[in-house]
Amino acid sequence: MRIGILGSLEVTGANGAPVTVGGPRPRALLVLLALNANRVVGVDAIIAAQYGDEPPTDPAGAVQAHVSRLRRSVAVEYDGVGYRLAVDPDDVDALRFERLAGEGRRLLAAGGHDKAAAVLREAVGLWRGPALADLPHGSAQAARLAELRLGALEDLVDAELALPEGTSVAELRSLVAANPLRERLRGQLMRALHATGRQAEALAAYEDTRRLLADELGADPSPELSATHLAILRADRSPRRVGVPAQLTSFVGRAEEMARLRGLASARLVTVLGPGGTGKTRLACEFARDACFVDLSPVEDGDLVPHAVLGALGLRESGFVPSAGDPVRRLVSSLDRQSSTLVLDNCEQVVDAVAGLVRTLLGACPGLSVIATSREPLGLTGETLLPLAPLGADAVRLFADRAAAVRPGFAVTDANRADVAAICAAVDRLPLAIELAAARLRQFTVAELSSRLASDGPFRLLSRGDRTAAARHRTLTAVVEWSWDLLTPAERAVAARFSVFAGGASLAAVEAVCETTDDVLADLVDRSLVETDGRRYRMLETIRLFCAARAPEDARAAHARYYLALAERADPHLRRAEQLDWLATLSADHDNLMAALRWSVLGDPATGYRLVAALTAYWWLSGRHSQASESAMRLLAVPGFADGEEYVACVVHAVPRQLSHWTRAREILRGLDGPPRFPFVPTVWGMTAGPWAGAPWDPVDSMEALPGTDPWTMALNRLSMGIMLVLDGRPAPGEAELLDVLATFRALGERWGMAQALDWLAEVAGWRGEWERALSLWAESLGYYERFGALEECVDVLCRRADSLMRQGDSPGAHADLLRAGELSRRAGQEAPAVLLGLARSPEDLAEALAAARDDFGGTPVRARILTALGRHEEAMTAARTSPFVATLAAAVEGLASTAHAERAAFLLGSAVALRGTAVAGDPLVTATAARATAELGTEAFAAAYAHGARQTRDEALAELP
Structure with a gap:
């Protein structure tokens, strides 16, 4: 069905036969509904349009009656609040007119005068009389449509004036007579007269206009009309090209790109490439200030590109120089006799047409060079690309x-x-x-x-x-929407799915998650939506956020599945010689792994639990385990998953710690009846929770070996045994165990185990005063951790080395290590209490360190040391007693000795040796305490008391302590 409302109402059926709509009210109702096709028109709006200020007694009932009559001829729908006419907008002449008028204006702006003229003629040809003639109270809508018609007529005149056949002067005079104050029409009449050789009449028309404006409005002609008058006086028919637009702001940055442009002076085609907003246009304009500037952003039809270039060159000026023939041939004819530069701006939406035109022009015009700006290359042989990255400094x-x-x-x-x-x-x-x-x-x-x-x-x-x-x-x-709108549906689908990646992705990941091939991905790279360095692909964050709003939920699920598979595939390799390569692989996708984990907490908790377990080794080897805390806590809050190694992995990563979860995790580990699927999980449990039995002062006896007979697990069991022997006051057998296990890890090529063994061997060497050996061992350990990027482990090593340097009397070296440890600690997202302790210069600093220290297995040793530094020795002893390792208690005993009377101080220092199994060589606190006690007791008495304490067994020393 077609409905005509630009004139009296006309309705024709699908077969072309007229449809009768009887009665003025139903006809008016149909006009109103057609004007608002496919939109609900409320009953109140219908009443106002039908009756104005004089509605009947029951206006809603009257409207319903009119609808009933109208439905005999036309299908009208009711939705509870109003009525709607379902019809193709192009089947309503007023709506079709508006669409055609807008399209004609865009074609005109793009320089497509012939196409614009054809579209605009069709638009104005739809009018048969006054619009909305059957709508009694539709004057406002009718006036709007009449104004649109007049604007379309003016656009049509402009288009025709640029064509060889021109426009009718007689028709223009009629339009001017009907609209005497429309200066645009009067200017068009002047140009039409001038184009037909009637310059005097054109000048007379200007004088008539000037007098009319002065008499009627007391105003002068507009600048545009005055410019037309001046051009006619000068009979100026010379082309006026469009120059580079003047800039309103200073040009900042891009020195490197500008230098490269200058270095490309001999290149005939340079395309400045980049996503929206990178400053492509500004760079081109700053470089080629004397060029002809062609803005292609209004051009949506590739056939109009030559017309736009003609217009910029001044060869399609409105009425003064009418064009004829093939536009490309006219361009070649104009450009082949001169050296010139064209700046073709915003080529992306008509890139194929631009490429074809540029190829023709460069081949036919030897003196021509082109600078194009685009979000994708033109793809021509000889094209030099100048990609614009985001700004740096x-x-x-x-x-x-x-x-x-x-x-x-x-x-x-x-x-x-x-x-x-x-x-x-x-x-x-x-x-x-x-x-x-x-x-x-x-x-x-x-x-x-x-x-x-x-x-x-x-x-x-x-x-x-x-x-x-x-x-x-x-x-x-x-900015981003402009690029999005230029994509094909397939490219949009891939771009939306790509947005789920964080920090970029490999080609294999993109193909799996985006369900695409590298061909579509290459198209997105060409269109500056995606960047690549040849190995990985990424989006600028602003583009990614835009696309993410359009990403389907299944893309995030696919993303999580892919990175879970990657983590599980990598896990066993992290315990072998190839661990550095796999750590690098996972580190490159760290942001994706964490994004997958965050999504899975609510999107798929089962996947989240598996991710935590599979990534445990990666997090601990690379010093990132604290980053998993929040997600682990949230997963533990999801019911139904309190079982298996995955659950234990979440427990050891969660902060703060909850006793119920730790109790359950301990039960799960003790119930393992075979090798763990994720061997690093029970390893981390041991490092985090301490000896599994939890009984104080028997860590070696209570240590339970990790299940498994593979070389790595067996070596790790022995590493744990060696460390516990050292901390349990048996450094000699512990050192022997560590040396042996170090050789095993070297044979396996497992650097994390090597770094652990080296660190504790260095600690033992430092206790003995073997300074040079200790520093050499720490340097090797630190080197391995640095290669992993394990920031938190680097902090621990630096703090232990700083303690050793302080005992050697190298305060500057110790301070440097502590400063570096502080920087790494902050990069890891935490303030290490050991660093705060080492750098403390006041009680307030020590109080800050104490507040940061955890009151658990891992935090007790440093907490006891901070209490000792604060002089709170009783509290330090109490804290140290909660540790399963006597080395922690030995340090607190040495602090207590500093406040005891001389004989007791000597005895306590000896007890500390008994507990630790060796003296801490050169410890300033111990040295100062020994010197004071010796001075008060004398050398022999001090030696006797010291020896008595040192001869004790560990249990005897514990029994003698307060």
């Missing part, structure tokens, strides 16, 4: 420059530099996004803007821009 400079424009006096200082850097990073250091962000300093401080970008994201906050800018550059959303 210049990002802060650009922000400061634009911020000073909206907040006078603004400058980047030490106080706000971190926030400015965070703002730039949040918007991927894209120049346009930085400018949009700087403009928001009208409303926010730098700190507020940084915080809001972190919490709300860039798209919501950067929703305002320059009102005069092109629509695609007014907001950050528009």
